[in-house]
Amino acid sequence: MRIALFATCLADAMFTQAAQATVSILERLGHEVVFPERQVCCGQMHANTGYFDQAAEIIRNHVDTFEPVLDHQWDAIVVPSGSCAGAARHEQRIVADHVGDTALATQVDRIGAHTYDLSELLVDVLGLTDVGAYFPHTVTYHPTCHSVRVAHVGDRPYRLLEAVEGLTLIDLPEKEVCCGFGGTFSVKNPEVSTAMVSQKAANVMSTRAEVLCTGDYSCMMNIGGALSRVQSGVRVMHLAEILASTKEAPFQGNISFAPASAQVVSR
The missing domain is CATH 3.40.50 (Rossmann fold)
Incomplete structure (x- = not known):
């Protein structure tokens, strides 16, 4: 194609x-x-x-x-x-x-x-769930508001992650609750937004996952910032980054919200 x-x-x-x-x-x-x-x-x-x-x-x-x-x-x-x-x-x-x-x-x-x-x-x-990815780490997934309620991607991201060799997928508590970003919502309502993302970060950390994954970088930016501020050590990655990673060529992105010691992709 x-x-x-x-x-x-x-x-x-x-x-x-x-x-x-x-x-x-x-x-x-x-x-x-x-x-x-x-x-x-x-x-x-x-x-x-x-x-x-x-x-x-x-x-x-x-x-x-x-x-x-x-x-x-x-x-x-x-x-x-x-x-x-x-x-x-x-x-x-x-x-x-x-x-x-x-x-x-x-x-x-x-x-x-x-x-x-x-x-x-x-x-x-393309009719695929297994795309040949390899990612031997624990991952929790945040389904973003627009992907669930507007794009209606459903369980497709979960099916793709479950097919990744070596990956352990951990369910995120209150996963479909908004992270508080919402574009200009976070700018116009900073106190409410901060409270929402703080709860989301707490839920992420409760899973003890190494990596938080989403399909939208706007939400990753928001949650990743909250995780970084509390020095959680949780790395944030886009779904595409995990699916691009293989045994032969672990995917290396150019941005991380986590300390260098917490970057798990190149292990």
Whole structure:
């Protein structure tokens, strides 16, 4: 398959390892990955904050950038983010309807139908749960709000993690409770956000897992910061990073919230 990568603005600007790992997984599985260079934000942040006119302009760029999937230049679009996958399939249509752009609404629906969170692409499109990964560590998984409630990725991330050789998956208490990030929510309501992420960090530490995994770097940034502030020693990793790791080539990301002594990937 020829698959277009929508890296997301957060990965592109701050946490490139999720996008790098996504490419690594798909190329290892024999697929070609292309990177459309005109891509920017999907417009989710603007839409969530009520700036629909500004969001519409960003979404028009998104549509122009990823239109080649409609004439079969690519087979699919992959997003290493349940949040942005959900935005492309749901929130972009809300914005198009709000600004009264019926042509844009049609296009976002058509492109959204070919847009998949990484876990969806692997499980539903490629028919895989075992992607040949090796990660001999204890892991707990936080299912982010948008991946559960907007993208509806369901149990796919769990099925992928359970198939990783050497990995021990530990259930996270109150796993579907929000971590308190919510984009601008954490900025506008810092006290509430801090209380929420403190409880999430406490739940993570209660599992005694070496690694916290999620499918969204926005939530990883929030929870990882809380874990780092209390010197938990828990490493945070994107699902793609774990799935990209093999016996021959343990995946090495370029960002860690944990002290160097707690980095477990290269053991």
